[in-house]
Amino acid sequence: MIEDDDLAALRQEMKGVTPLKGVRKVDRSSSKVAEPTLQHRRQMAVTVEQKSTNHLSDEIIDLVQPLDSLEYRSNGVSLGVFRNLKRGQYSIDARLDLHRMKMLAAREAVYRFIQDCQRFDTRSAIILHGKGELSEPKAFLKSCVNTWLKQIPEVIAFHSAQKHHGGVGALYVLIKKSDRLKLENKLHINRGREDTDF
Template sequence: MIDDSEFESFAKEMQGVAPLKAKKKVDLRKTTVAEPSLIARRQMAITLKETAAGNPLTEEIIDLVHPLDIIEYRSDGVAHGVYRNLKRGVYSIDARLDLHQKKMHQARTEVFQFIKDCQKYDIRSAIILHGKGELGEPKAFLKSCVNTWLKQIPEVLAFHSAQKKHGSVGALYVLIKKSEHKKLENKLVYSKGRVDPK
């Protein structure tokens, strides 16, 4: 136990000493290397001023797929037979978009415009080469973006990873809706028999 004389001596020594001011918050910075998912979030958070207007494709976090995953999508109303033919690579490829070596913001713009142009020129079947992304960080990042973006474009009816001869899991067959002009043309032909559009 401390006796009174020791306490008095300690108190005398401590005269004029001010208590330290404590910080109100603690600095919890991590010094670890960013994980691939964090890198993906950072890349997707880039503001794309030049494409913001009129391009609804997300810039948000996406679900990453594996480089060797088969990716597929079929919207309501697409017949099983049509979808089966698409995934087998039966339809002729009338347009091609190559995204190799493209940055995310450039690929986003090109995918959106490519689908719009295909519909404008009545192209129903196309291919997009996105690559596997086995060497990228995060892996399959662009492939994952394309998988997400195509589902957001109403003109895309279906897509499926390509056959080996067309790029396998590094490419996608895409089925595109008919343009309004083509729908009207078909309606006239099939509702009144063969119509001569003069």
């Protein structure tokens, strides 16, 4: 507690001193932000809906070489099925050409292509990515496709194509059966018919 004498001395010392003007650090005045119009809110909602659910990496890519043969087989794909894929013995029901595409456009194209293949029960497809002998870094798009396809659960296997289909500049891709097709096959088996398809 300050004594009366001390307080009087302090006041005497502070005589003629003007207090500094305080700068307000937080503005508490509630500035009114105009409510977005109904039309603007609808546009924002549409934009959110249209955002891609694409989860494919655009940063971490395993680099491969232009003449490398690529292959991938997930659990559950038999060696016989994989051998047939490697030999190009399945009919190609869908085709995606990525030549001259930039990386982000190719990433979106690959993702949508595989989703569409499964939606329309396409089981065997081909993706043409090119060798990338002139790209910098070399085989960049090929490396991207190799990485991306392994990140898509609907892709159960892929292998570099035969020469007449593009060789190491293309990939045969096997796509998982859709739930609808699995149910259909189950019904066929229950009726006594074998499902011999991959």
